Structure formats: C-alpha cells, structure tokens
Amino acid sequence: MRTSRLMGWLLVAYGCAVLAFLYLPLVSVGLASISKARYLTFPIRRYAYDWYGEALASDTVRDLLLVSLKVAGIVTVLSMVIGFLGALAFARYSWRFRKAYQKLILLPIFFPQTVLGLALLMWFNTVGIIPSWKTAVVAHLVWIAPIATLVISIRAYSFDPALEEAARDMGATTWDTLREVTIPLLMPGVISAGLFAFLLSWGNFPLSLFTTGADSTLPEWLYAKMVSGYSPLVPTVGILTVGTSAVLLALGLTAALIFKRARAARNA
Amino acid sequence: MGDQPILRINALTKRFNEFTALHGIDLNVRDGEFLAIVGPSGSGKTTLIRLLVGMDEPTEGAIWLRDSRIDAVPANKRPTCMVFQSLALFPHRSVGQNIEFPLKLRKVAPATRKARALELLELLRLPASYYDKRIDECSGGEKQRVALARALAFDPEILFFDEPLSALDYRLRKTLEKELKDLHRRTGKTFIYITHSLEEAMVMSDRIAIMKAGRFEQIAPAAEIYARPRSRFVAEFMGEVNLFDMVDGRVPGLRFGPRASNLFVGQTGTLVVRPESVALLAPGEEADVALEGIIESEYLLGSRVQYTVAREGAAPVTVEVLRENAVGGPGAPVVMGFGTSACHLIAPEARDAAA
Numbered sequence: 001m002r003t004s005r006l007m008g009w010l011l012v013a014y015g016c017a018v019l020a021f022l023y024l025p026l027v028s029v030g031l032a033s034i035s036k037a038r039y040l041t042f043p044i045r046r047y048a049y050d051w052y053g054e055a056l057a058s059d060t061v062r063d064l065l066l067v068s069l070k071v072a073g074i075v076t077v078l079s080m081v082i083g084f085l086g087a088l089a090f091a092r093y094s095w096r097f098r099k100a101y102q103k104l105i106l107l108p109i110f111f112p113q114t115v116l117g118l119a120l121l122m123w124f125n126t127v128g129i130i131p132s133w134k135t136a137v138v139a140h141l142v143w144i145a146p147i148a149t150l151v152i153s154i155r156a157y158s159f160d161p162a163l164e165e166a167a168r169d170m171g172a173t174t175w176d177t178l179r180e181v182t183i184p185l186l187m188p189g190v191i192s193a194g195l196f197a198f199l200l201s202w203g204n205f206p207l208s209l210f211t212t213g214a215d216s217t218l219p220e221w222l223y224a225k226m227v228s229g230y231s232p233l234v235p236t237v238g239i240l241t242v243g244t245s246a247v248l249l250a251l252g253l254t255a256a257l258i259f260k261r262a263r264a265a266r267n268a
Numbered sequence: 269m270g271d272q273p274i275l276r277i278n279a280l281t282k283r284f285n286e287f288t289a290l291h292g293i294d295l296n297v298r299d300g301e302f303l304a305i306v307g308p309s310g311s312g313k314t315t316l317i318r319l320l321v322g323m324d325e326p327t328e329g330a331i332w333l334r335d336s337r338i339d340a341v342p343a344n345k346r347p348t349c350m351v352f353q354s355l356a357l358f359p360h361r362s363v364g365q366n367i368e369f370p371l372k373l374r375k376v377a378p379a380t381r382k383a384r385a386l387e388l389l390e391l392l393r394l395p396a397s398y399y400d401k402r403i404d405e406c407s408g409g410e411k412q413r414v415a416l417a418r419a420l421a422f423d424p425e426i427l428f429f430d431e432p433l434s435a436l437d438y439r440l441r442k443t444l445e446k447e448l449k450d451l452h453r454r455t456g457k458t459f460i461y462i463t464h465s466l467e468e469a470m471v472m473s474d475r476i477a478i479m480k481a482g483r484f485e486q487i488a489p490a491a492e493i494y495a496r497p498r499s500r501f502v503a504e505f506m507g508e509v510n511l512f513d514m515v516d517g518r519v520p521g522l523r524f525g526p527r528a529s530n531l532f533v534g535q536t537g538t539l540v541v542r543p544e545s546v547a548l549l550a551p552g553e554e555a556d557v558a559l560e561g562i563i564e565s566e567y568l569l570g571s572r573v574q575y576t577v578a579r580e581g582a583a584p585v586t587v588e589v590l591r592e593n594a595v596g597g598p599g600a601p602v603v604m605g606f607g608t609s610a611c612h613l614i615a616p617e618a619r620d621a622a623a
Binding site for chain 1: 321322323342343344345348349350352353354356358359360369370372373374418422
C-alpha cells in the first residue's frame with residue numbers, strides 16, 4: 001500500500017504525539033527532581049542537584065532500595081523456576097487436568113490487583129502470618145508467576161516434542177534431556193520472563209501496599225510522600241527507580257545478546 | 269543374515285481407551301533385514317513403531333530383542349534408535365554436536381567422539397567442514413544425512429525410520445532411497461522402515477509388511493505381494509489392479525479358453541489381474557481369458573499408455589500397454605485378453621484374514 005505525502009506526515013505527527021504523551025510526564029518528573037523549590041511547581045525557576053546526593057546518602061532511601069531489590073530479585077528467580085516448570089505443564093505435556101490448569105492460571109492476572117492484595121492480606125491475617133516484605137514476595141508471585149509461565153509457554157509451544165523423544169531414544173535420562181535439550185531451548189523464554197518479572201515486581205504498587213506490612217517498597221514510599229511530606233526527594237527517588245529499571249533492562253538484553261553470540265561462536 | 273530373528277513380536281495389542289490400535293499382531297524380523305511396514309494413515313504403523321522403540325507400552329503381548337524381553341524397557345535403555353519423521357535434530361547444536369550426542373551421553377572422550385563423527389560424515393558423504401555447521405544452514409537432504417549419522421553414532425541393534433523422507437521433494441527422495449538402501453548394505457544393520465508410500469517400500473526393502481486397521485494383511489517380499497496378494501486390500505494397495513468376482517469357476521463378461529476353464533473349474537474368489545498383464549488382441553488373436561469393451565479414456569505414462577475400458581453391465585477394466593502397441597483413442601471398441609499365468613485368485617476366506 002502506498003501512502004500519500006500528507007498521510008505520511010500525519011502518521012509522523014501521530015507517532016510524535018503518542019511518544020510525547022508517554023514520555024513527557026517522565027521528563028517533568030525528572031525536571032521536578034532537580035528543582036530547588038520545596039513544593040511541586042511549574043515552571044521550575046531555580047535548579048539544584050543536591051537532591052541526588054541526598055537521596056544516595058539517605059538511610060531511608062537505601063532501605064527502600066534494599067527492600068524493593070530483595071522482593072524483585074527473589075520474585076524474579078522464583079518466577080523463572082515456577083514459570084519454567086509451569087510452562088512445561090502448560091504447553092508440553094498432556095495430562096488429565098491440563099485444560100483446567102491452562103484456564104486457572106490466567107485467573108490471578110484478571111483479578112484487579114487491589115482486590116488480590118486485600119484478599120491476600122486477609123488470608124495472611126487469618127493464618128496468623130505477620131505481613132512483611134516476605135509476604136509481599138508471595139503476593140507478587142501470585143500475580144507474576146502466571147505471567148512468567150505464559151511468556152515461557154510461548155517458547156515451549158514452538159519446539160518440536162520429538163526433540164525430547166529423540167534424546168531419550170538415544171539413551172538420555174530425564175535429567176540429561178532437561179539439561180541438554182529442554183533448558184537450552186527454553187532459555188531465551190526464561191530470560192525474557194525473568195526481565196518481565198523483575199520489572200513488574202519492581203514497579204508494583206497495589207500488591208505491595210496491602211502486603212508489605214511494616215516494610216515499604218519504593219513505589220509505596222513515593223505514594224506516601226506524595227500524599228504528605230513532599231520534597232524534591234520524591235521525584236529524585238522516582239527517577240532513580242526508573243534508572244534502575246533501565247539499567248536492568250539493558251543488562252538483560254546484553255545478557256541475551258551475549259548468550260546468542262556465545263552459542264553462535266560455539267557452533268561456528 | 270542370521271537364522272534366529274533379531275526381533276520377535278508376539279500377540280502385541282495396544283488399546284487407547286475404547287480404541288484398539290493393534291490387534292494382537294505377530295512379526296519376526298531377521299538380523300540384517302530391511303523391513304518396510306506400509307499402510308495408510310490410521311493403520312497402526314506409527315503406534316507399532318512407538319511400541320518398538322519404547323515410547324509407549326503395549327497393552328498386551330511381548331517384544332523380544334534376541335533373547336531378552338524388552339516391551340517394558342524404557343526407550344533410553346533399549347539398544348535401538350529411530351530416525352524421526354521431523355528428524356528431531358537439535359537446532360541449538362552444530363552438526364558435529366548432533367552426531368556426537370549419543371556418544372556424549374555415554375561419556376565418550378571428546379577426541380574419540382569427534383573422530384567418530386568425522387568418520388560418519390564421510391560415510392554419509394558429507395564434507396568434514398560440515399562438522400561445525402549450524403543445523404539451520406543445512407539443506408533438507410543434508411539434514412537427512414546428519415540425522416542418519418547421529419542414529420548410526422548410537423550404533424543401534426535395530427535402526428527404525430518413521431517416514432523420514434516424506435517431507436522431501438520427489439527427486440531428492442529418489443536419491444536418498446538409493447543411498448539408504450546402499451547404507452543398509454554397507455552397515456549390515458537391521459532396518460525397520462515405516463512409510464505410507466508403497467513405492468518407497470518396494471525400492472528399498474527386503475520384505476514388506478502391509479498393515480490395515482491394526483493388523484498385518486501380508487508380510488512378504490515385494491514381488492510376491494505384487495503377484496500374489498493375500499487380500500483385495502493388498503491387491504488394491506499395491507497399485508492399479510483389475511479385480512473380478514468369480515463364482516463357481518465363472519466370471520460374467522469373461523470368456524475362458526480351455527486352459528482357463530480347467531484351471532478355475534469350481535473355484536470361487538476374487539481374480540486379480542494387473543493392467544500390464546492385459547493385452548489388446550488383434551482380430552483373430554486368442555488368449556486364455558478374453559473380454560471386450562469400449563475405450564473410455566487414455567492416459568500417457570511415458571513409455572506406456574493406460575486405457576480405461578468400459579464394459580456393459582460390469583466395472584471398467586484398466587489396461588496398460590507399451591506406447592508402440594497403442595490403439596485408437598476413446599470410443600474405439602477393443603478385445604482384451606490375458607493368460608492364466610498372469611492370474612491370481614484370492615480365496616474368499618483369505619480376504620479378511622490377518623497375517
């Protein structure tokens with residue numbers, strides 16, 4: 001299909017508008033973080049970069065980072081493991097309740113997270129578990145592990161079941177098959193699932209709000225400070241949060257690239 | 269070839285819920301034999317091969333490999349190996365790593381492994397430079413050879429094939445059929461080859477086992493199955509054929525000469541005559557069996573011509589003659605004939621019997 005000149009310009013304008021809507025707010029947070037004023041005002045009259053120094057030196061911010069990293073890190077690792085095994089059950093093996101399982105696994109994703117958070121909090125109380133960052137890990141997993149499972153399942157669907165049968169036929173034990181065939185072939189899916197898991201946990205607010213108890217993650221703290229006690233430290237920490245995600249994403253993509261290169265080199 | 273069978277199947281039955289895929293079949297395979305198992309889809313051949321390699325367990329019956337019973341032995345403990353329909357080459361491993369896979373599982377030293385892989389590449393007529401090639405850089409025929417090399421690296425007692433050539437184009441298939449036959453001769457291994465293509469089976473195998481609905485219809489060398497099919501199904505499966513129902517030594521529309529009358533006296537069954545055995549008779553020419561009709565259509569088959577001849581009140585007859593013996597086109601009346609030596613009579617009770 002050929003587009004006319006005018007149509008082409010309209011498309012470019014539309015694309016720019018979408019990008020502006022998506023990213024300008026982020027830029028404004030960035031600007032707010034370097035404002036000298038104690039209040040959230042626009043336009044910014046005087047700039048200052050002290051808040052970054054303060055944020056990095058602050059014990060509160062360090063604790064927040066630590067809690068958020070702990071939660072996201074553990075959620076990532078567990079999601080990859082659960083997602084890997086879950087995807088095998090989802091996409092590779094036929095078993096009696098597979099159909100039901102494939103539907104049930106979607107349920108937590110369709111639940112509004114606030115409701116899910118509340119439900120989990122009530123459950124923890126009933127069972128007598130005191131909420132902390134550890135319960136938040138469980139809450140995040142309820143929502144994120146199914147997503148990781150689906151991400152890995154896409155990969156699992158695309159590989160020929162005969163590959164595993166062939167390995168077995170040539171004398172491979174279950175463990176050999178897993179190590180030599182299944183894991184290497186699903187690895188790209190597992191890595192993307194891990195990245196998803198980290199980012200979703202790192203930025204999660206509703207589940208954390210209900211289930212962290214006395215601990216606090218970065219998004220929770222940002223919200224609390226917005227409601228009362230604003231200072232430019234808030235947008236500063238916000239930008240640091242985004243920066244961490246970005247760095248992690250870059251690391252993840254690099255790792256995937258290195259993995260691919262290494263394989264190519266091994267085979268070349 | 270040894271006298272003792274390398275593989276014995278005894279009353280093997282496989283049921284999936286209500287459906288019976290195999291009905292207590294028996295089979296003996298000689299050491300070093302090339303056996304083709306042929307049948308239409310749904311005949312049970314894939315079920316059978318899955319039981320033979322150990323990817324499924326039989327419901328009843330036994331499988332013996334020489335002196336040991338193996339039907340309950342899992343696939344990874346059996347000294348047999350299969351070349352899959354999809355070939356199942358590992359896309360994340362190089363050609364060399366694919367071939368070495370079974371050796372790696374046995375913890376063979378890397379240097380020994382590589383030497384063996386290079387030997388096998390040579391045996392399969394692939395250049396040594398392919399050792400480091402990626403699987404997705406290989407053509408269809410090359411992948412085929414890599415899969416074979418990998419199976420041979422396993423050094424199985426019996427090599428199974430599950431229609432590995434079905435996805436290839438005609439010319440490549442023909443080349444590989446010959447190579448496979450040649451490889452069988454050179455390695456001296458027992459090959460069991462599953463296919464739905466009779467042509468493939470005839471080119472390569474020592475014996476053909478024809479399957480239908482979970483039973484063997486006939487197990488014999490190709491020439492024998494072609495000339496003396498045990499049932500209507502086999503006769504029709506083996507290509508174009510004319511079948512005539514005979515009751516008490518007579519077939520309506522067929523004129524028997526003295527030799528045919530004597531031969532068929534009192535017989536009942538199905539008379540099998542291949543199209544190439546039927547001749548077009550010149551005026552005054554005699555044949556043991558004669559019949560007439562009007563040419564309905566004509567097809568050119570390279571050096572031969574095939575006619576469908578319509579007959580009054582009976583099924584049309586297929587005739588195949590050399591091009592130089594061709595007669596007029598559609599609408600021409602013809603007299604056809606064939607000798608008793610070209611006839612094979614299927615007894616009625618044998619029609620549905622299993623081998």
